Amino acid sequence: MIHRIIILIFILILLPECYSSLIHRRRHASWPLWRRVLRWLPAVAMLVLSVWLALPSAFIPEETTLLFVYLGILGTIFIPRFFYMLSSMTGRAVKILRHSKRNWGNLVGFVLAVAMGAAAIYGFTIGPSRLKVKHIEILSDRLPASFDGYKIVQFSDMHVGSARKAFVSKVVDSICAQHADLVAFTGDIQNVHPRELYRYIDELKRISAADGVFSVLGNHDYSFYQGKEDDAVRIANERELISREQQMGWTLLNNAHTTISRAGDVIVVAGMENLGKKEKHNRGDIKQTLDGAPADKFTLLLEHDPWAWKNVIRPSRLADVTLSGHTHGGQIALFALRPTRFAESNDYGLYADGDCYLNVTGGTGGLVPFRLGMSPEIVVITLRTSKKAGT
Numbered sequence: 001m002i003h004r005i006i007i008l009i010f011i012l013i014l015l016p017e018c019y020s021s022l023i024h025r026r027r028h029a030s031w032p033l034w035r036r037v038l039r040w041l042p043a044v045a046m047l048v049l050s051v052w053l054a055l056p057s058a059f060i061p062e063e064t065t066l067l068f069v070y071l072g073i074l075g076t077i078f079i080p081r082f083f084y085m086l087s088s089m090t091g092r093a094v095k096i097l098r099h100s101k102r103n104w105g106n107l108v109g110f111v112l113a114v115a116m117g118a119a120a121i122y123g124f125t126i127g128p129s130r131l132k133v134k135h136i137e138i139l140s141d142r143l144p145a146s147f148d149g150y151k152i153v154q155f156s157d158m159h160v161g162s163a164r165k166a167f168v169s170k171v172v173d174s175i176c177a178q179h180a181d182l183v184a185f186t187g188d189i190q191n192v193h194p195r196e197l198y199r200y201i202d203e204l205k206r207i208s209a210a211d212g213v214f215s216v217l218g219n220h221d222y223s224f225y226q227g228k229e230d231d232a233v234r235i236a237n238e239r240e241l242i243s244r245e246q247q248m249g250w251t252l253l254n255n256a257h258t259t260i261s262r263a264g265d266v267i268v269v270a271g272m273e274n275l276g277k278k279e280k281h282n283r284g285d286i287k288q289t290l291d292g293a294p295a296d297k298f299t300l301l302l303e304h305d306p307w308a309w310k311n312v313i314r315p316s317r318l319a320d321v322t323l324s325g326h327t328h329g330g331q332i333a334l335f336a337l338r339p340t341r342f343a344e345s346n347d348y349g350l351y352a353d354g355d356c357y358l359n360v361t362g363g364t365g366g367l368v369p370f371r372l373g374m375s376p377e378i379v380v381i382t383l384r385t386s387k388k389a390g391t
Contacts (some may be wrong), residue, residue, distance in 0.1 A: 001049060001059050001060050001067075001367070002053045002054040002067075002328035003054035003055075005149070006050060006051070006054050008090055008366045009050050009074070009125060009284075010047065010050070011080055012074070012079055013043050013046050013047055013050070013078050014043065014047070014079070014081045015082065016081040016082050016083060016084070016085040017039075017040060018266070019085045019088070019089065020039075020081075020085070021039065021040070022391055024039070026251070032054050032294070035149065043078075044069075046073070046074070046078060049070055049347075049389075050070075053066070053070060054066060054094040056227065058192055058225065058226055058227035059191075059192060059224075059225035059226075059227070060161075060191050060225070060367060061298055062161065062191075062192065062195065062196065063192055064161060064162055064191075065270070068124070068162075068368070068369065071124075071129045071368060071370075072120070072124050075119045075120035075123070075124065076120040076121055076124075076372075077117070079116065079119075079120070080112070080113035080114070080116040080117045081113065083109065083111065083113060083116060083297070084109035084113040085109070085113065087105045087106070087108045087109030087112055088103065088105045088106050088109045089105070089333070091104050091105015091106060091108065092104050092105060092110070092361060094360065101117075108225065108337045111182045112290075114265045115132075117328055119372055122171070122368070122372065123332070123370045123371060123372035124370055125246045126223070127135070127370065127371030127375070128167070128365070128366075128369040128370065128371045128376060129170075129376075130169055130371070130375045130376070131134060131165070131171060131364065131375065131376050131377065131378070132166070132375045132377045133165060133174055133241055133377070133378055133380060134361075134377050134378070134380065135273050135379075135380045136350055136359065136379065136380070136381055136382070137358075137381075137383075137384055138357050138368070138379070138381060138382070138383055138384065139227055139333055139384045139385070139386045140298060140320055140355060140383065140384075140385065140386060141355060141385070141386045142269070142297075142298045142320055142322070142355065143320075143383050143384070143385045144265030144266070144267065144298065144299050145261075145265070145385055146262045146263035146264070146265040147265060147267055147298070147383060147385075148363055148384055149383070149384065150181050150182070150267075150381075150382070150383040151178065151179075151180045151181045151182075151380065151381070151382055151383075152180060152181065152182045152183070152184055152185075152300070152323075152380075152381040152383070153175050153178050153180040153182075153183045153184070153209070153359055153378055153381075154184045154185075154186060154323050154359065154378065154379040154381060155175060155183075155185055155186075155361070155363070155364055155378045155379070156185060156186040156187060156188065156218075156304075156324075156325025156326075156361050156363040156364070157169065157186075157187070157188040157218065157325045157326065157328055157361075157363030157364065157366065158171070158185075158188065158189050158363070158364050158365045159187065159188060159189075159190065159201050159220070159365040160189060160190060160191075160196050160220065160365070161190055161193075161196035161371075162191060162365060162366065162367060162368065162369045163193065163200075163364075164235070164369075165199065165200070165364050167365075168200050168203055168363075169203055170311070171364050171376075172203055172204065172206050172207055173379065174378055175207050175378055176206060176207065176208070178378075178380050180209045180210070180380070181209060181211050182210070182211045182212065182213075182214065182269070182300075183207055183208050183209040183212075183213040183214070183321050184206070184213075184214050184215070184300075184302050185213065185215040185216075185250065185276075185302075185360065186215075186216060186218070186220065186323050186324055186325040186326075187215070187216050187217055187219075187220075187274065187302075187304030187305055187325055187326065188218030188220045188221060188304065188325065188326070188363070189215075189218075189221060189241075189245070190220055190221060190222055190241065191225070191367055192225045192226055193226065194237055194240040194241040194244055195239060195279065196267045196333060196341065197241070197244050201244060201247060202250060203391075205247075205248045205249060206248070207249075207250075207308045209313070211260050211374045212251050212314075213250045213251065214247060214252075214253055214258075214269055214271060214302060215245055215249075215250045215251070215252050215253070215271070215302070216252070216253055216254070216271040216272065216274075216302045216303065216304055217241075217242075217272065217273055217274060217283075217304065217324060218242070218274060218304040218325065219274050219276065219281045219304065219326070220222045220367070221238075221241055221274075221306070222238055222281070222283070222322075223235070223237050223238055224280065224281055231363060232342040233333050236256075240297065242254075243390055252271070253269070253270060253271025253272075253289075253302060254271065254273050254291060255271075255272055255273050255283075255284065255285050255288040255289045256270070256271060257269065257270035257289060257290055257292075257293045257299075258270075259293075259294075260267075260298075262348070265293070266297050267297060267298045267299070267300060268290075268297050268298065268299040268300065269299075269300050269302075270289050270290055270293065270300070270302070270319070270342070271289070271301070271302040271303075272284040272285070272286060272289040272301060272302070272308065272313075272341060273304065274303075274305055275305060275307070275308040275312060276304075276305035276307045276308065277282075277305075277307055277325070284303065284308060284312075285309075286312055286313060287320060287370055289301070290318055290319075295318075295338045298320050299318065299319045299320050299321075300319070300321050301318075301321070301322045301323070302321070302322075302323050302324075303315065303317035303322055304323050304324060304325055304326050304329065305321070305326045306322075306324040306325075306344060306346045306347065306360045307325075307344060307346075308322075308324060309322045309324060309346060309351075309358040310345065310346055311374025313356075314353055314356050316357070317356060318320055319356070319360070320355065320356065320357065321357045321381075321383075322356075322358045322359070322361070323359050323361075323381075323385070324358060324360045324361075325338040325360065325361050325363045326363075327344055327347045327348060327360060328340070328362055328365075328366045329347070329348040329360075329362030329363070329374040330347065330348070330360075330373070330374060331366050331368075331370055331371055331372070331373075331374050332370075332371075332373060332374060333373035333374040334371045334372070334373050338374065346358055347360060348360050348361075348362055348374075359379065361377060361378075361379045362374050362375070362376065362377050363377070364376040364377065364378065
C-alpha cells in the first residue's frame with residue numbers, strides 16, 4: 001500500500017521540513033550544525049520508515065500495528081504541517097503583494113493544522129468504534145405478500161486484519177440483536193490472508209438468522225494482494241477462506257443462487273462474485289449466477305462492488321434488490337462530501353431506478369481503521385410490498 005503513494009509521502013514530509021529550515025535559518029543563523037541536524041531527525045526517521053514499509057511485496061502486512069502507528073503519526077503531525085506550510089506560503093505572498101507587516105497565513109495555518117491533527121486523532125481512535133444501526137425500507141410490487149416485512153441485516157467490509165476484537169464482538173452483538181430473517185455479508189472479510197480470521201471464527205459463528213447467513217467474496221477476499229506467492233499458494237488461500245466461511249455456518253454464493261420459501265411463496269437469493277472497474281479483480285458472471293433461477297420471482301442479489309449494479313445488473317433488470325459494499329462510504333464525510341463520490345456515482349446509500357434497487361453500505365471496517373463523519377454501520381432492511389406504501 002505504501003509503495004503506491006511513496007512519492008506523495010516524500011513530498012508531505014520533505015517540503016514542510018525544507019520550508020521550516022529556510023525560515024529558521026534566517027531567524028536563527030547562529031545555531032550550530034548539530035542543532036540543525038537534530039531538527040531534521042524526525043523527518044529523516046519518517047522517510048526511512050516509509051521506505052521500509054514500502055518494501056514488502058504484499059499490499060499490506062499481516063501484522064499491522066507498526067503500519068497504523070506510522071499512519072497515525074503521518075496524519076496527526078506531518079500532513080497538518082504540510083497544510084500549515086501551504087497557508088504560511090500563501091500568507092507570505094499576500095504580505096508581499098499588500099506590503100503588510102504581518103503574515104496572517106501563519107495564524108490560519110496554525111488553526112488549520114490543529115484542527116486537522118485533532119480530526120486525525122478522532123478518526124484513528126473514536127471514529128472506528130462508533131457503530132450505528134441504520135434502518136431502511138424497500139417497497140416492491142414483485143415481493144410476495146408472505147414476505148412483507150421480511151427483515152434483512154446487511155453488513156460488509158469487516159477487514160478483520162485491521163479490526164479490534166472488542167469491536168468485532170460489538171458488530172456481532174448488534175447483528176444478533178436484530179433477530180433478522182436473513183443476514184447478508186457483502187464481501188471483504190479479510191485484508192490479504194485468511195489467517196487474519198483465525199482469532200474471530202468463534203465470534204463470527206454466533207451470527208445467525210431464521211433463513212441463514214449468506215455471503216459473497218470481495219476483492220480483498222481473493223489473492224490479488226498477497227504479493228509474490230506462487231499460484232498454488234494463492235489458490236490454496238482462496239480455498240481456505242471459502243472453507244473458513246463455511247466453517248462459520250455461512251452460505252457463500254459464488255456466482256450461484258438459492259431460493260427461500262414462505263407460505264407457498266418463493267424469493268431468489270443470489271450472490272455474484274466480484275465485478276468492478278479493474279478487470280484483474282473480476283470474476284462475477286450475472287448469467288451464471290442466475291442460470292436456472294425463476295425469472296418471475298423477486299430476486300435479492302449480493303454483489304460486493306456497486307459498479308456492477310450500474311453497468312451490468314441494472315441494465316439487465318435481473319435483480320430487484322442488490323446489496324453492495326466496497327466503498328466504505330469513503331470512510332470520511334465532511335458536509336456530505338465523500339471522496340468516493342468522485343470515483344463512483346453510487347457510492348453510499350439507497351438508490352432506485354424504477355423497481356430496481358441498490359443499497360451500498362459504508363461497512364463496518366476498512367483496510368486502514370479510520371472513520372471521520374462516516375461511522376461503521378450495519379443496515380437493517382425491511383422489505384415491503386408496494387401495497388403497504390400508504391399505510
